[in-house]
Amino acid sequence: MYAGRLLTAGIVALAFANARAATFYVRPDGGSVAQCDGRSNVAAAAKSDHHCAWHHPFDALPPGGPARIAGGDTLNIAGGSYAMGRDADEAGALEKCRLDWPWDCHMTPVPGGTAQQPTRILGAGYDGGCPRPPELWGTQHASTVIDLSGSSHVEVGCLEITDHSSCIEFHKGTNRADPCEREHPPYGAWASAGISASDSTGVNLHDLYIHGLAHDGIRAGRLRDWSLERVRVIGNGWAGWNGDLGAGASGNSGQISFRDVEIAWNGCGERYPNGSHFGCWGEDSGGYGDGLGTSATAGHWVFDHVNVHHNAQDGIDLLHADRTAKIDLRSVQARANAGNQVKASGSVRIEQSTIDGSCSALGAEGGLAAGDLCRARGNSIELRLSEGIHDEVAENRIAGEGDCLLGVECTEQDCRSAAASIVRNQFSGSSGAADPRRLPCSAWVDPDLRGVRLDFLGNTVRNTRNKGCPQGFVCGSTRDGK
Secondary structure: OHHHHHHHHHHHHHHHHHHHOOEEEEEEEEEOOOOOOOOOOOOHHHOOOOOOOEOOHHHHOOOOOOOOOOOOOEEEEOOOEEEEEOOOOOHHHOHHHOOOOHHHOOOOOOOOOOOOOOEEEEEOOOOOOOOOOOEEEEEOOEEEEEEEEOOOOEEEEEEEEEEOOOOEOOOOOOOOOOEOOOOOOOOOOOEEEEEEEEEEEEEEEEEEEEEOOOOEEEEEEEEEEEEEEEEEEEOOOOEEEEEOOOOOOOOOEEEEEEEEEEEEOOOOEEOOOOOOEEOOOOHHHOOOOOOEEEOOEOOEEEEEEEEEEOOOOOOEEEOOEOOOOEEEEEOOEEEOOOOOOEEEEOEEEEEOOEEEEOOOHHHHHOOOOHHHOOOHHHOOEEEEEOOOOEEEEEOOEEEEOOOEOEEEEEOOOOOOOOEEEEEOOEEEEOOOOOOOOOOOEOOEEOOOOOOOEEEEEOOEEEOOOOOOOOOOOEEEOOEEOO
């Protein structure tokens, strides 16, 4: 009887929470908070009873807070273009949007919902294929466009997130790129990041186009159970996904999944408004340029139908994942990134993917300096084995022009119980741009790796400088091409 009353009370509480969740509306012809309560999807001029849409996302999530929506609510943003920063209507009157302190002029963190009732920030058309997403564009040195700091159980979808400037933050001004104005107003129509997040659980990002930001597309760490679906992260000045928050731990846990995602041209500028890419710069030039990179992290990272290309440093860099991490890549296309295409530690499986280490492509296409081409030897895949872990690279097409198509090393002094299986792959090398006479090796093993079981089975190898079984591997049925 007592248990039955508890169950009934829980059902009632959940129903009450769902009933309280509200939908709010933003549209360009809406009104201010003094005119409208945001609860009706009609223009301000059409209503006289205060029940009309707001005119800007800042009305719902004002810089400095408190939020005018609650956890579990939905904010529906109509098509249109919204300046996200001090250029927004009425923003200058807000304390966080002062002329001498404009970087804090961004939406207050989204209030968290629950697993059953997430808070939703959605562009109109989210339920119909998102044909014309609203544009949220950062301006006047705003540090971010959307803030998910401490925000859990949130859904963000059907938005274009960008800025209206071609500048790259801190850029040295080489390769025809302009650094952003950071010292004196007016700063210009730029923002540092598209989405910033920390200490956040259970977030779903979908149908987003995040591009042209001055520093990072997504800057996120200390996450648990995030998912990205149908997201494009393109042409951001430093990184696509920057997982290093600096001071303190930035590690992640749970499952971090990417499905139908494109990450490209990061570490390069994006011309406004035509969207062409220029001014690529990597570490040797004082920049960065990973498509996705993290500091030390755990978690189960899943990449499924992900296209990562033309980033000014590595494509996917999870080399700092710890031995508890699990990294799965399925049907991934990784090509033309200027460093390694994929690098990972922990328990790694790469399958049915195309990994093409054409690491000099950005020299001609993006103006990347010669010293930034094919960094970290330009190996197409770099694996760092961990004690007691078995990695597998199976049924992939692996090409490249770097030093080797596959590099294997160890995270610890003793990796004797580690293992790796390289099976049924097609390896194909090409001469490097730096030395047209030199072909890559098929696979290289750190000479300090001893006693590790490395199987090289059923692979096809062509156009590499080493023939037969790569040194350090146990081979079987490997076929060499010319």
